[in-house]
Amino acid sequence: MKKGSIILVGGPASGKTNYIGRLWLSFAAKKGKLRAEQLPTNIEYVNAAVRHLQTRKFAPRSDKNMEEGGRRDFTIQVRAEDGAGSIRDLTVPDITGELWSKAIKSYELPKDWAAVLESSASAILFVRAHSKFNIQPMDWVTARDHLQEHDDEDDEEDIEDDDDDYGADEDEDGDPIEGDGTPAQGEAIHAGENIETVIIDVSAGEPVEAEEHGDDGEDADVAKKRDLLPAQVGFCELLRYLSLLMPDREDGGKPRVAVVVTAWDTLDGNAKAAGPMQYLDNQFPMFAGRITTPGRLDIKVFGMSIVGGNLRGPTNKAFRDSLKGLDLSEVGYTAVMRDGTVVEDPDVTLPLAWALGD
Template sequence: MSSAQSAASILMIGAHDTGKSNYLARLWLALRRGNGLLGIPEDPEHIEYVEELITELRSGRYVGRTDNDGEARDFEGRAIIGAGPQKGAFVEVLVPDVAGELWETASGEREVERQWVERIRQCRGALLFLRFGSKHHVDALNWVTSAAAMKAPIAKLVAKPSQVATQIFLTDMINVLETNLGKAIPGVTPRVAVIVAGWDSIPAEGREGGPAAYVDQIYPMFGGRMLDEGRLAIKPFGTSITGGDLRTAGHRDEYLKSNADQEGYVVYQANDGTLTQSEDMTVPAAWAAGIDLPETD
């Protein structure tokens, strides 16, 4: 991306309770701090919504459900690239935060509202969120172990017909993005940053191989789809918003005693294959916007 390219829109996608709002709050704090891949030269307008999210994090609470009836509450501002070969160039970052039900409906009905098709076509990249610990996670049906359940009355089985298995939902979203993302922007390879939220709450053995290995283990169908990139570039990132699980005994107290504005980290595989941990929470958004990640030392 050259300095002449001043527009890069990034779309946040995910079912509800997958960490979109928590990441948006932490992203804003990192942008304002300005010592990462992305910073902001001045405060954007209309950030009251994001400030409300930040207040929750500063109080030692994860941001709860946000309800906006499918309407976008856009977080936008002019960011400056702070590292790498594009250092000093500006990029307009637009992050519409939309209720998860909109995307769940799109998956269940295999159709996206036209207004969102047009918006996706204008976006340079996307952040696709998942969180295995979500209470809304839906397991894929195991036809062997579910034999007993299949004997239940059909009405009971379809009591929640809108519930699509999580990995099918994620695969559907990649298909939607491959069809539409960046189609209105000539000459770009659209990027999808897959965000594994709540990375710190995953057992240590699940984190050993990094985000890609974790996704492949938990969501094998979706993991396979990530490898089949097509016209997209897809990269998984693990994110910890608070540097540890606030529900773990003792960590919330430590978090409240610390500088909560500077907590959190990102885990990803560097260009040379090294599993890397960074305190720069802008890394996934910057990569999705087309900014190359720095080489490891």
């Protein structure tokens, strides 16, 4: 039996949990190029993500304060080729987006994370379209006013039986529109104390941070509450970790990284028709250049819609209602370029199957 490990990489609210939930629905229905032999039972957080989707709600973000040692890994046996391939014992380590974000800013990686990467010849890197965390480069004089208008809040989600107003008081990431005083992104993330770390040697300069002015409480507060590192710089650093630590494949090939643009259904028709790689080139040109530059990683870009539309907000109630009674393993799709044309393939296992080399 082949054994393997695939690492899921991405920042906060990038779509990792919802993808796992949707993947589980495909596994349970035995649909897709990659199929599971039997679903493990000790994966409560995966089951919770599935339950959210089955009630036509996106899963909330993972616990932002979950310590590094609290990772919730799982192992599952899968077969490629629509279930006809050889059996593979696949391990999926779970590391929260906040912990990845901290690793990007500190250039320090806990030793057991490094060990996971060193044993994984496959990875999926998630990039969320239209995410509020996708901070774009801007001049720092005007940045302060812009950032003050968009305070971070906690993104706990209230699950109710009546979903008529689901998402009415939340933004696109599930965060309450009204602030509640909870810690914001960029504030203390409890990743455990006295964790042995590996410091990654990088050639790039230190991340740009907002200057804190001792005589201006507002400036200091903004600096504390916002992570001002441009999103594409963070994406490049995640690729750097993968390139430095992931081993070659068993057949001697390059380690594979599937870059998945989530919330693909939120893009307009022109952006969808242009394809996932063109989207990255338009929105994150430096990151797109890093992907297309020859290196030791084999990279392919996909788009991903978990259920085919946006579940949040009163304006999307008609779409939520349209899913009532449907088998959710039949909704959603992977956007992939084939023969110069973007195809919306209903198989959401495609990025995972490709990354595994199947």
